[in-house]
Amino acid sequence: MxxxxxxxDFLSWLKKxxxxxxxxxxxxxxxxxxxxxxxxxxxxxxxxxxxxxxxKDVFFPQWETLIRYRVEKEKSGEIVEETSRTEPxxxxxxxxCDAKSIKLLDNVFDxxxxxxxxxxxxxxxxxxxxxxxxELGPTCFCQNIGINPLSSExxxxxxxxxxxxYLAQSGSDTGLEILEQAPFTPAESKEQKIFDELNGNPARLxxxxxxxxxxxxxxxxxxxxxxxxxxxxxxxxxxTYLCPTCHCFDISEMTLxxxxxxxxSWDSCMYSSFTLHGSGHNPRxxxxxxxxxxxxxxxxxxxxxxxxxxxxxxxxxxxxCPVNFDVREALKLLGVWKDDLQL
Amino acid sequence: MTCSCESGHNHNQxxxxxxxxxxxxxxxxxxxxxxxxxxxLNFLNPEEEKSFTYIPGQFxxxxxxxxxxxPFGIASSPTEKGVVSFTVKKLGxxxxxxxxxxxxxxxxxxxxxxxxxxxxxxVNKNLVIISGGxxxxxxxxxxxxxxxxxxxxxxxxxxxxxxxxxxxxLLYKAELSEWSKRDDLDLKLTIDRGVExxxxxxxxxxxxxxxVVKEASNTVALVCGxxxxxxxxxxxxxxxxxxxxxxxxxxxMKMKCGIGMCGRCNIGxxxxxKDGPVFSLKELEELPAEY
Numbered sequence: 001m002x003x004x005x006x007x008x009d010f011l012s013w014l015k016k017x018x019x020x021x022x023x024x025x026x027x028x029x030x031x032x033x034x035x036x037x038x039x040x041x042x043x044x045x046x047x048x049x050x051x052x053x054x055x056k057d058v059f060f061p062q063w064e065t066l067i068r069y070r071v072e073k074e075k076s077g078e079i080v081e082e083t084s085r086t087e088p089x090x091x092x093x094x095x096x097c098d099a100k101s102i103k104l105l106d107n108v109f110d111x112x113x114x115x116x117x118x119x120x121x122x123x124x125x126x127x128x129x130x131x132x133x134x135e136l137g138p139t140c141f142c143q144n145i146g147i148n149p150l151s152s153e154x155x156x157x158x159x160x161x162x163x164x165x166y167l168a169q170s171g172s173d174t175g176l177e178i179l180e181q182a183p184f185t186p187a188e189s190k191e192q193k194i195f196d197e198l199n200g201n202p203a204r205l206x207x208x209x210x211x212x213x214x215x216x217x218x219x220x221x222x223x224x225x226x227x228x229x230x231x232x233x234x235x236x237x238x239x240t241y242l243c244p245t246c247h248c249f250d251i252s253e254m255t256l257x258x259x260x261x262x263x264x265s266w267d268s269c270m271y272s273s274f275t276l277h278g279s280g281h282n283p284r285x286x287x288x289x290x291x292x293x294x295x296x297x298x299x300x301x302x303x304x305x306x307x308x309x310x311x312x313x314x315x316x317x318x319x320x321c322p323v324n325f326d327v328r329e330a331l332k333l334l335g336v337w338k339d340d341l342q343l
Numbered sequence: 344m345t346c347s348c349e350s351g352h353n354h355n356q357x358x359x360x361x362x363x364x365x366x367x368x369x370x371x372x373x374x375x376x377x378x379x380x381x382x383x384l385n386f387l388n389p390e391e392e393k394s395f396t397y398i399p400g401q402f403x404x405x406x407x408x409x410x411x412x413x414p415f416g417i418a419s420s421p422t423e424k425g426v427v428s429f430t431v432k433k434l435g436x437x438x439x440x441x442x443x444x445x446x447x448x449x450x451x452x453x454x455x456x457x458x459x460x461x462x463x464x465x466v467n468k469n470l471v472i473i474s475g476g477x478x479x480x481x482x483x484x485x486x487x488x489x490x491x492x493x494x495x496x497x498x499x500x501x502x503x504x505x506x507x508x509x510x511x512x513l514l515y516k517a518e519l520s521e522w523s524k525r526d527d528l529d530l531k532l533t534i535d536r537g538v539e540x541x542x543x544x545x546x547x548x549x550x551x552x553x554x555v556v557k558e559a560s561n562t563v564a565l566v567c568g569x570x571x572x573x574x575x576x577x578x579x580x581x582x583x584x585x586x587x588x589x590x591x592x593x594x595x596m597k598m599k600c601g602i603g604m605c606g607r608c609n610i611g612x613x614x615x616x617k618d619g620p621v622f623s624l625k626e627l628e629e630l631p632a633e634y
Contacts, residue, residue: 046452060610066360076449101542113617114602117358174566219630248606251360251599255409262360262406267605274607275597278435281570283610283634293609293633301612 002187002195002240009167009183010159015041019092021127026057026093028052035091045093049137050314054244055098056105057092059122062241064120066262071255076086078209078257086122094130097142099154099171101244102128107306109249118264121242127174130155139315141328144337147166147313159197163327168193211309213336214299219291230291234324237318238266239325245298245310248274269293295330359602362406363391367444368426374481374511378433379477380442381418381514383426397421398462399485400621402591403454404601405429406437407444410509413437414598414616417455418480420487422494423634428512456601460485460565468563469500471556472623475548475568475577476507479514480566486522495527504555505524505574506548511539524536527590531555532590549575558562559584565593577624587625594620594634610634 005013017023017040027036028044032052068080075162102123109119133140133149142149152158157167168184170176178184187195219225240246250267253260265276270290277283284290302310311327318326331337365384373379382405386392386532397417405414413435419428421536433442436540444450460481466493470489474482482503489498513532523530533551544551547569564580566573573592580590596608596615602616611630613619622630 036454073448077362077408079361084434103558108604111603116360117360118606221633223538249599249604251412251605253406253409253411264413267599267607269606276599277595278438289633296611297606297609299495304612340372 001169003170003179003184004165004187004191004193005168006076006165008164012042012091013041013183014038014092021088021090023090023092037094038092043093043237045131048093049133049135050095050098050316052242053314054101054242054314054316055091056101056244056247058089058126059102059119059173060105060247060249063265064118066251069260070258070259070264072173072258077123078171079153085303086125089126090121090129092127092129093132094128094155095314096130096132096149096151096153096155096158097140097147097314098244099128099130099158100147100151101154101312102308103154104245104302104308104312105247127157128171128180129154129157129159130171132158132160132198134161137315138232139318140313141150141315141318142313144208144210144212144312144328145309145313148199151308154255160195162191162194162198165191167191169195184247207309210336210338211303211307213338214309215329215333218296218300219334225333226292229295229333230287232268233287233291235270235272235287235290236321237270237319238322239327240268240270240294241266242316242320244312244314244316256316270295274276291330295327295334299331299336346408358455359600362404362453363395364388364413364428365450365452367446367448369446370444371431373477373514373516374440376511378442378510379430379514380433381428381430382441383419383428384450392425395427397455398459399488400458400460400481401428401455402457402481402601402620403427403452404456404598405441406451406453406454407430407440408449408451410440410565411437412451412453412599414452414456414601416481416484416593416620418483420484420491422488422491430477432477436486437627439484450568453573453601457616458618458619459565460593466497468498468561469558470502471552471562471564471580472501472503472505473548473552473564473566473568474505475572476568477514478511478567478593479505482565483515483518485565486528489607490525490528491590498555500529501527501559502531504527504531504548506535506546506551506568508535509538510534510543518526519553530554549579552576553579553583554584556580559586559589562589564590566590587628588623590624591621592624592627594622594633595622 023038024035025038026033070078109116152169152171155227156173158169168178247262251262259298275284298310364387369383371381402414402416404412418430428446429437476545537545587603595617598608599605601616603614608615
């Protein structure tokens with residue numbers, strides 16, 4: 001079922017949400033768009049393709065305190081505070097690729113056996129309103145790997161711009177509850193048809209097809225192609241920081257006077273220290289093993305474990321790599337890219 | 344025992360990042376260099392002790408508050424009530440800090456984590472336990488468990504080949520001396536090179552294994568030691584007739600979270616922290632050799 005809302009009405013509705021919730025919207029900054037708390041009354045979405053940073057840090061911040069504890073001798077380890085407080089949040093303007101990335105991260109942080117309470121709490125507290133892509137950015141490649149830029153997967157509500165309105169589709173029960181009330185109204189059959197037309201399977205390859213390519217055609221672990229692949233990579237890690245599905249982290253400790261903190265921060269498989277043992281042994285000693293790990297994790301290990309590819313085709317790694325390492329070219333070299341590559 | 348929520352996990356701990364507070368009950372210096380110490384720990388909160396149930400082969404994240412955490416195999420046995428112990432080699436930041444602590448100091452513990460030695464599979468089998476150096480810890484846990492009067496009847500013959508560089512580097516010397524007197528355990532201790540005062544076997548673990556172990560039928564081998572020892576022991580076991588299904592080993596990796604999230608301890612699609620640390624050789628042969 002498709003709903004609709006006039007853009008003006010939506011703006012008023014979103015404004016009203018600020019009374020009880022924090023609202024993050026794509027905000028234009030000198031360097032590009034970032035998700036920031038919405039101040040003012042207008043949304044400036046001219047030239048918005050996607051945010052510079054993925055949306056993952058709303059749920060899995062780059063740096064956060066896990067626990068605070070005492071360090072004085074007799075009280076050592078006494079927990080002062082366990083969880084960080086989170087507030088109800090609305091994320092508006094998330095692109096479908098990034099919305100999907102959150103669903104992928106749920107597999108990791110909201111697992112069967114272990115749940116990450118920090119991530120899960122934020123996830124529970126956040127409403128995701130995504131904005132479907134009518135046009136793709138220069139490095140977007142979602143469609144080549146089976147992701148629909150108008151999908152509501154991972155969103156509570158998907159909005160698609162159409163003339164002076166947004167067409168809306170729910171991606172969750174929470175989303176549906178909202179859409180069933182004013183100011184949202186059920187769309188007429190005409191709009192329904194327009195939505196279906198826009199949404200007429202724009203992905204050029206379905207995800208299952210790509211997944212099967214990645215699972216079955218990936219070269220052998222010791223194939224010489226890996227030797228070729230890593231040569232120009234600087235191991236700077238920018239691709240992992242900007243990747244919406246990268247979730248590796250470090251846990252470290254900080255102490256000040258009588259209090260200590262256990263802190264989690266993003267880490268990267270591109271760094272040699274990431275896997276370096278205390279003994280000096282390193283299972284991934286060079287860039288070759290690390291690039292192989294990054295690609296295999298996304299396109300082979302993750303689908304083995306969770307049944308889905310851990311790349312959403314947002315293209316940030318392509319756009320921001322200082323030496324123009326292009327994951328699409330890499331996949332082509334590895335024989336798991338089906339489409340012609342027109343770069 | 345495949346952990347299907349009966350034991351081996353700690354269900355009471357909702358937040359997997361919050362450690363138990365443990366008081367150091369005793370510190371045992373294991374070698375003259377004093378870089379191997381066993382820490383015997385008590386729970387500060389007795390309630391938490393009840394919820395901490397584990398199986399030999401599991402590990403835990405031990406933390407020095409203000410310094411950091413590191414993973415260690417649990418050296419105590421679940422049959423040793425009231426204590427949890429770890430043997431730690433002084434090597435990096437966390438282990439060096441641990442080595443500075445004394446009786447009465449408080450440290451953190453998260454766990455138990457990971458799978459365990461495949462105890463169900465070992466029932467009614469002959470066991471060959473092969474270890475080298477300070478990797479003996481979780482095998483000590485298993486042996487202590489298996490030698491418990493309640494449990495010993497579950498297993499058939501138990502042979503242990505345990506080697507170290509020199510006699511000083513063998514862990515748990517007093518206990519080994521007790522065990523050597525038992526007639527329900529065939530304990531073979533070996534050292535790399537002969538020294539004065541040592542009347543036991545001299546030779547590397549793989550060679551001693553070849554001499555001692557003659558039969559692979561109805562037998563499972565548990566192997567844990569430095570990579571070079573494992574590398575040369577596996578072919579010996581295969582030659583004796585062990586199948587990759589009947590050889591188990593426990594792996595070490597750099598770890599942080601211990602619960603399959605932080606992303607660094609994987610070998611192929613398997614996480615050593617969550618899917619391991621114990622793997623059969625069959626499982627390992629299906630994984631890329633990146634460890």
